[in-house]
Amino acid sequence: MSAEAHRFAVFGHPIAHSLSPQIHQAFADQLGIRLSYETIDAAPDQFEPAVRRFFAEGGLGANVTMPHKIAALNVAAERSEAAIRAGAANTLTPLVGGKLQAHNTDGSGFVRDITERHSLDLRGHDALLLGAGGAARAVAWALMDAGVQTLTIVNRSPDRADELADAIGEPARCHTRYWDDLEGKCFDLVVNATSIGVIGGSFDLPMSILQDHSTCYDLCYGAAAADFKGWATAAGTRYFRDGLGMLVEQAADAFERWHGQRPDTDPVYNLLRQRY
């Protein structure tokens, strides 16, 4: 069994910072699976040829991160419901005949982290989602599937929030508000799915939207989660979670699709937690 026959990769631009190789290698070591998992830096105009070449050369699976998640959906001949709903894919799997299947594990990874690792039962929760980009779309559907009572979506560009709520199509449970129209509202869960922590911006939100028991969750982790954590802490949250667990869980969902075995995510999460 050559390493080449078990070749996996993550595509992004930039990609050197990615933890995916470390996470997948740790899962593989745990389960006694031999693989090679590399990072492939592809500029946007090189993404499709690089992906085609990777799979033509025997690649068995690829993860995809920014800025290629929409392109990843478009290169695939087959798309899972999760990928269609998110309008983006983070997992590509080869099919017979050189075709690709696109899937999205961001939503399932988020829900698994928050419900299993952090033991939060989302049923009956009033949730606020900040953002309407690729990750927010995946998370919005996942929150709805997990049984939140209401989902309020706010986004800097309100039309994108409206599009997402329209796509979900349950106006009694899922609706939008303007970012500056949250005064007087209370939420059990506030999820930051914007890229403010990475590219800059401010969390200009009324602190009164949190209650004593409210959880704040940032899809970012490490230094990129500092701004939202700062707002959430100032607003008095006792339950702040970051996206490191989501990162590990979405990787585990992709790993399970490719290898047919589910790794134990806790040791990998705990190892990364020491560093981030």
Ligand code: NDP
């Ligand atoms: P996108 O670029 O698709 O979306 C970015 C979102 O952030 C949009 O809603 C955008 O609003 C909003 N935004 C950007 N700048 C500002 C600002 N200054 N003020 C207010 N809103 C702003 O990114 P993704 O959805 O792919 O990723 C979002 C974040 O989630 C990233 O930081 C990423 O690292 C993280 N992530 C974490 C994962 C994990 O496993 N932990 C997995 C996936 C993503 P607008 O529509 O107006 O542009």
